[in-house]
Amino acid sequence: MEITVDIESATPMFSQLVMQIKQAVQHGKVAPGDPLPSIRQLANDLEMNNKTVAKAYRLLERDSVIQTKGYRGTFIHPDAMANCTVDLNAWVTKQLRETIATFRKAGVTDSEIRIAFADVLNQPQGG
């Protein structure tokens, strides 16, 4: 699996990693159970920070596209193929689009929406 990152690109590096790994899964270039390079290894190869790679891996694991097994390394998730077609962000965007449309129709200012949004998001959790 070849991974490249374009520093000049407008899309964040961690995002490029996520997309490329998902594509590799979808194109069958990697199979469930296949090992991925370690965070430090990949960061070293691509000449980027560990944290950036770790962030990409964290997101991929949340989406159940990869599986980290602690000291044993990281592997492609058994259901990777199915899970990487599920776009969580697209779903979030769709939901927000509907919600915000309702607000706007009610005459709520974008500024007010932003403020309310910030208030809610900055609450301890569970909100």
Added chain:
Amino acid sequence: MEITVDIESATPMFSQLVMQIKQAVQHGKVAPGDPLPSIRQLANDLEMNNKTVAKAYRLLERDSVIQTKGYRGTFIHPDAMANCTVDLNAWVTKQLRETIATFRKAGVTDSEIRIAFADVLNQPQGG
């Protein structure tokens, strides 16, 4: 109706105006049909910019707490009493709270929620 503004306060000046005028309505200090000082007049009295007062008036009119009649001036709305108890912002906050709670339960990062939110809000309109 006495209106004061605290420049030092953390709450924006336009917001202070909105709250004070709503309170004056609720406390019966002003009645429907009563005239409000003109935007320029109030801005001059409180030593603040026209735009800031205009912003407060605009929000108050959207909430049907006041009524602007163009060159004739601005007046307390007939249904001001009822309308100023309707808190549009509280409704927005409640809706957002529920929506965001759903996202979080699905494992969506706050950061991702913010990005999706910004994307949706920064679209031409109607979205």
Added chain:
DNA sequence: ATATGTACCGTATGTCCTAATGGTACAACT
């Protein structure tokens, strides 16, 4: 020892938004 993922501290840069300011101008009316 070496490697794994992970967690914490922090810094720097750039972007976006808010709030508030200033000036100019308009149509409509007194």
Added chain:
DNA sequence: AGTTGTACCATTAGGACATACGGTACATAT
């Protein structure tokens, strides 16, 4: 002429945030 609300141009200061970086440390395994 003067006033009304409103619209456009603009700037300033401040905050919040994303991205990416650096260093250090941990338990767990080989």
